[in-house]
Amino acid sequence: MMSDSLNDPRLGFRGWLLTDTPTSRFHARCVAFYSGWLKFRSNTMAMVGLMILILLVLIAAFAPWIAPHDPLAQDLAGRLKPPLSEGHLLGTDSLGRDILSRLIYGSRITLYIVTLVALIAPIVGLLVGTVAGYAGGIVDAVLMRLTDIFLAFPRLVLALAFVAALGAGIENAVLAISITAWPPYARLARAETLTIRNSDYIAAIRLQGAGPMRIITKHIWPLCISSLIVRVTLDMAGVILTAAGLGFLGLGAQPPSPEWGAMVAEGRRFILDHWWVATMPGLAIFIVSLAFNLLGDGLRDVLDPKDAG
Amino acid sequence: MSEKPLLDIEDLTVTFPTRQGDFQAVRGISFTLGRERLGIVGESGSGKSMTGRAILRLIRPPGRVEAGKLELEGTDLLKLSEREMQKIRGQRISMVMQDPKFSLNPVMRIGDQIMEIYRFHTGAGKRAAYEKAIEMLEAVSIRDPERVMRAYPHEMSGGMGQRIMIAMMMVTEPDILIADEPTSALDVSVQTQVLSIMDRLVRERGMGLIFISHDLNLVASFCDRVLIMYAGKIVEVCDADRLHEARHPYTRGLLGSLPRLDEPRHHLEVLKRDPAWLDAPSVSGRQ
Amino acid sequence: MALAENRGAGRHRLPRFQRILWKIARVLGSVVITMLGLMFITFIIGRVMPVDPVLAVVGERATNEVYQQVYHDMGLDRPLLVQFGYYIWDVLHGDFGMSLLNARPVAEDIRRVFPATFELATLGVLFGVVIGVPLGVMAAVKRGSWIDQTARVVALIGYSMPIFWLGLMGLLIFYGILNWVGGPGRLDIIWEGMVPERTGMILLDSLLAGNWDVFKNAFSHIILPASILGYYSMAYISRMTRSFMLEQLSAEYITTARVKGLPERRVIWKHAFGNIRVQLITVIALSYANLLEGAVLTETIFAWPGLGSYITTALLSADMNAVLGGTVVVGLIFVLLNIFSDLLYQVFDPRAK
Ligand SMILES: Nc1ncnc2c1ncn2[C@@H]1O[C@H](COP(=O)(O)OP(=O)(O)OP(=O)(O)O)[C@@H](O)[C@H]1O
Ligand SMILES: [Mg+2]
Numbered sequence: 001m002m003s004d005s006l007n008d009p010r011l012g013f014r015g016w017l018l019t020d021t022p023t024s025r026f027h028a029r030c031v032a033f034y035s036g037w038l039k040f041r042s043n044t045m046a047m048v049g050l051m052i053l054i055l056l057v058l059i060a061a062f063a064p065w066i067a068p069h070d071p072l073a074q075d076l077a078g079r080l081k082p083p084l085s086e087g088h089l090l091g092t093d094s095l096g097r098d099i100l101s102r103l104i105y106g107s108r109i110t111l112y113i114v115t116l117v118a119l120i121a122p123i124v125g126l127l128v129g130t131v132a133g134y135a136g137g138i139v140d141a142v143l144m145r146l147t148d149i150f151l152a153f154p155r156l157v158l159a160l161a162f163v164a165a166l167g168a169g170i171e172n173a174v175l176a177i178s179i180t181a182w183p184p185y186a187r188l189a190r191a192e193t194l195t196i197r198n199s200d201y202i203a204a205i206r207l208q209g210a211g212p213m214r215i216i217t218k219h220i221w222p223l224c225i226s227s228l229i230v231r232v233t234l235d236m237a238g239v240i241l242t243a244a245g246l247g248f249l250g251l252g253a254q255p256p257s258p259e260w261g262a263m264v265a266e267g268r269r270f271i272l273d274h275w276w277v278a279t280m281p282g283l284a285i286f287i288v289s290l291a292f293n294l295l296g297d298g299l300r301d302v303l304d305p306k307d308a309g
Numbered sequence: 310m311s312e313k314p315l316l317d318i319e320d321l322t323v324t325f326p327t328r329q330g331d332f333q334a335v336r337g338i339s340f341t342l343g344r345e346r347l348g349i350v351g352e353s354g355s356g357k358s359m360t361g362r363a364i365l366r367l368i369r370p371p372g373r374v375e376a377g378k379l380e381l382e383g384t385d386l387l388k389l390s391e392r393e394m395q396k397i398r399g400q401r402i403s404m405v406m407q408d409p410k411f412s413l414n415p416v417m418r419i420g421d422q423i424m425e426i427y428r429f430h431t432g433a434g435k436r437a438a439y440e441k442a443i444e445m446l447e448a449v450s451i452r453d454p455e456r457v458m459r460a461y462p463h464e465m466s467g468g469m470g471q472r473i474m475i476a477m478m479m480v481t482e483p484d485i486l487i488a489d490e491p492t493s494a495l496d497v498s499v500q501t502q503v504l505s506i507m508d509r510l511v512r513e514r515g516m517g518l519i520f521i522s523h524d525l526n527l528v529a530s531f532c533d534r535v536l537i538m539y540a541g542k543i544v545e546v547c548d549a550d551r552l553h554e555a556r557h558p559y560t561r562g563l564l565g566s567l568p569r570l571d572e573p574r575h576h577l578e579v580l581k582r583d584p585a586w587l588d589a590p591s592v593s594g595r596q
Numbered sequence: 597m598a599l600a601e602n603r604g605a606g607r608h609r610l611p612r613f614q615r616i617l618w619k620i621a622r623v624l625g626s627v628v629i630t631m632l633g634l635m636f637i638t639f640i641i642g643r644v645m646p647v648d649p650v651l652a653v654v655g656e657r658a659t660n661e662v663y664q665q666v667y668h669d670m671g672l673d674r675p676l677l678v679q680f681g682y683y684i685w686d687v688l689h690g691d692f693g694m695s696l697l698n699a700r701p702v703a704e705d706i707r708r709v710f711p712a713t714f715e716l717a718t719l720g721v722l723f724g725v726v727i728g729v730p731l732g733v734m735a736a737v738k739r740g741s742w743i744d745q746t747a748r749v750v751a752l753i754g755y756s757m758p759i760f761w762l763g764l765m766g767l768l769i770f771y772g773i774l775n776w777v778g779g780p781g782r783l784d785i786i787w788e789g790m791v792p793e794r795t796g797m798i799l800l801d802s803l804l805a806g807n808w809d810v811f812k813n814a815f816s817h818i819i820l821p822a823s824i825l826g827y828y829s830m831a832y833i834s835r836m837t838r839s840f841m842l843e844q845l846s847a848e849y850i851t852t853a854r855v856k857g858l859p860e861r862r863v864i865w866k867h868a869f870g871n872i873r874v875q876l877i878t879v880i881a882l883s884y885a886n887l888l889e890g891a892v893l894t895e896t897i898f899a900w901p902g903l904g905s906y907i908t909t910a911l912l913s914a915d916m917n918a919v920l921g922g923t924v925v926v927g928l929i930f931v932l933l934n935i936f937s938d939l940l941y942q943v944f945d946p947r948a949k
Contacts (some may be wrong), residue, residue, distance in 0.1 A: 149630055157889060157907065161641050250912065264761055275772075285761065289756040289758070397857070407848075426856040463947055
């Protein structure tokens with residue numbers, strides 16, 4: 001039956017991906033992934049989000065080739081030019097720098113922050129959550145109390161306090177955001193660990209003599225990761241907004257780097273006369289965070305149809 | 310045939326659109342109800358509850374109700390506006406819902422839930438409604454009705470919840486009561502008690518009762534007439550006292566699938582389902 | 597933890613009132629622990645801050661002896677835990693230390709700026725509730741309709757918009773171009789100091805003084821920042837309301853209510869809505885807490901002299917005590933709101949055992 005479907009020229013690879021009778025674990029995973037993808041693809045909004053993010057990555061990667069100007073090159077004679085003026089599609093800022101080029105280069109900073117936070121926070125959360133869930137008892141109580149305490153601050157305010165302690169700058173902003181972002185992941189990982197830990201499957205592995213380290217790293221982590229990924233995607237919009245907020249307050253990337261939040265702050269002084277200086281970078285932040293929200297919604301619909309709609 | 314029936318139903322269909330196309334939960338059934346006790350019996354999923362809800366036009370969209378005829382004493386229910394239908398529901402036709410655990414509003418006091426329906430349909434004042442509610446609770450043999458009036462549903466046992474449900478749905482003295490498995494959640498002693506309460510109320514007030522159950526023997530002992538449903542159709546109609554003459558294999562199977570003390574058997578028969586039943590036309594329960 | 601649970605199990609037979617008291621005691625216990633942790637974190641942040649508090653007091657040109665003397669007086673030579681003890685002691689007495697910037701007690705400053713934030717956030721939540729709740733209910737009742745779609749898009753935009761940018765755009769359009777609202781600040785200069793300060797909330801103070809002109813001016817100033825904050829809480833509240841309502845509307849007791857012949861309005865608002873009321877209050881309390889976060893940025897944009905701009909100003913001038921004091925107060929409000937909604941749930945939901 002299954003080898004038939006593989007050899008049948010009419011079905012080919014697609015048929016292999018759509019079969020009801022997978023031949024191996026890898027095959028089963030491919031089938032599950034593909035059917036998820038089909039469902040995701042039918043969600044137009046989520047696809048739009050994905051497209052925007054792919055575009056963002058491309059723009060960031062090829063910034064030097066795309067950008068019409070040097071993002072740092074000042075031209076005091078041509079300052080505060082409105083959008084659509086000669087050679088400056090989105091106009092120039094108060095130092096005569098081309099806004100479009102700054103936005104294009106700024107996408108690198110946004111991606112840098114997002115990527116780092118998306119790596120650090122879930123990993124810390126995973127560590128804390130699985131250890132708490134697996135160890136149980138006093139360790140669990142202490143670690144969970146700790147996450148509660150971190151959850152007891154509004155995120156931006158805590159990030160502000162941390163940046164104040166660490167000093168302004170983009171790395172410190174990443175660190176501060178990660179410090180405030182890990183607790184929800186820890187809770188999620190703990191909940192997953194608790195359900196997995198008590199399963200027969202883990203009991204069987206334990207009988208085979210596997211130690212706790214091995215069980216956590218080889219068996220519990222892989223199972224936690226998929227739910228963490230969805231959660232991370234959903235959180236990225238918030239991360240972008242927090243990062244932009246820090247930048248806006250002058251606590252993130254420092255001038256003259258073309259960070260979008262800082263660019264809004266720069267344009268703020270001229271908002272009434274030269275609206276575009278603050279508007280354009282704000283729009284960029286909005287579009288990217290919207291894209292993450294759309295993508296996250298779509299992913300959630302695929303993985304958790306209960307909340308769909 | 311002589312007297313006009315309370316409820317006259319012809320070719321009733323309930324359809325749910327699903328991903329695999331339309332699914333018919335009820336497939337063109339016909340029956341009438343007089344001032345009698347009519348049983349509807351069938352296995353789980355055979356469309357009993359959907360029939361009851363369809364009569365009240367309470368199938369949730371996207372589900373649809375269609376019928377050649379759906380008349381309450383000559384009034385075509387399908388032609389009524391939603392507002393007119395609201396006057397019918399609770400006032401002329403009531404329904405005791407299947408599971409009291411989920412069918413009572415968890416955050417409203419029981420007294421308020423009973424008084425609400427009475428006041429809404431009669432326009433009675435608070436005092437009168439309170440007294441009426443107490444009277445109904447007493448009628449369904451609830452001890453200490455004042456306390457129950459103040460209680461919340463989760464503080465009640467299953468049997469009490471069922472009786473409260475009956476009291477609530479009968480407080481307006483409707484012409485027709487649809488009872489959807491009113492006793493399935495109860496143990497045998499409470500079951501007989503609830504049944505006899507319903508029997509008395511129906512008799513005293515001259516109502517028409519549609520009694521839905523999956524227990525054929527229970528229905529046979531309690532009702533006047535029985536419709537046997539299978540996969541959305543009526544496969545057989547019997548007078549309750551002549552049930553042993555039933556000829557349809559499904560009915561015989563339902564009758565036989567319960568162990569009986571007077572006829573000990575070595576093993577219970579497994580009901581065999583014949584695909585041909587699905588295509589056979591629905592038997593009419595009209596009189 | 598296990599011990600606490602065992603004891604809790606034994607108390608199931610206690611009468612309702614005592615059960616509630618026991619629950620409150622447990623909640624209070626966890627509040628105390630959370631607050632201690634919260635202060636510990638801010639305390640540690642304060643210690644690692646790249647600012648020398650002694651230098652800030654004595655000035656650049658002080659001699660070494662003076663420096664050492666102050667260093668000792670401030671308790672900085674004692675072990676960290678002891679210092680933390682003193683810190684808690686002070687905070688418990690409402691003492692957050694002196695502002696390094698203006699040499700006034702931080703606690704006093706916070707008391708002064710807090711009403712402005714409270715006024716702003718309250719009005720914002722009010723907007724969020726008044727629009728978000730009906731919108732969420734309608735979206736759930738008419739699931740998939742244009743109302744539902746609109747509500748979804750509106751919420752999505754709310755979630756994705758940087759609030760400081762939205763504030764700027766609001767200023768540009770409604771103040772700069774249309775001139776419908778007052779600009780930054782709480783009042784135009786000519787109205788300042790016209791009404792005696794009683795609550796610190798100008799809308800309320802002007803009403804108490806019966807001064808309509810001040811009220812109108814204050815209203816024209818607060819309306820824009822409050823709507824912007826309100827938009828955010830509206831987005832959150834309407835989504836939560838919708839999902840709560842969807843869950844209730846598919847419950848059996850809703851069919852019962854319909855069987856009873858009740859009009860749809862009553863089925864929705866009395867029966868379904870009655871079942872989400874407690875949950876909704878929790879959400880509103882949470883969104884109130886979240887507004888504090890939005891307030892930090894919004895207040896900066898609108899030059900609103902509240903807690904948010906107090907913290908950011910302190911931050912930019914490295915005024916450590918002020919930053920820590922502000923952070924602790926915000927954390928405290930956050931925790932209290934959480935506890936409040938939790939207690940509400942325990943006490944008012946008849947299903948909570
Ligand atoms: N919303 C729906 N969409 C699709 N199918 C439905 C829906 N609601 C009910 N059905 C189907 O209608 C059929 C009849 O259901 P119904 O509730 O009437 O059964 P029943 O005879 O009352 O069974 P039970 O004894 O379990 O109560 C079932 O097969 C059920 O799966
Ligand atoms: Mg049923």
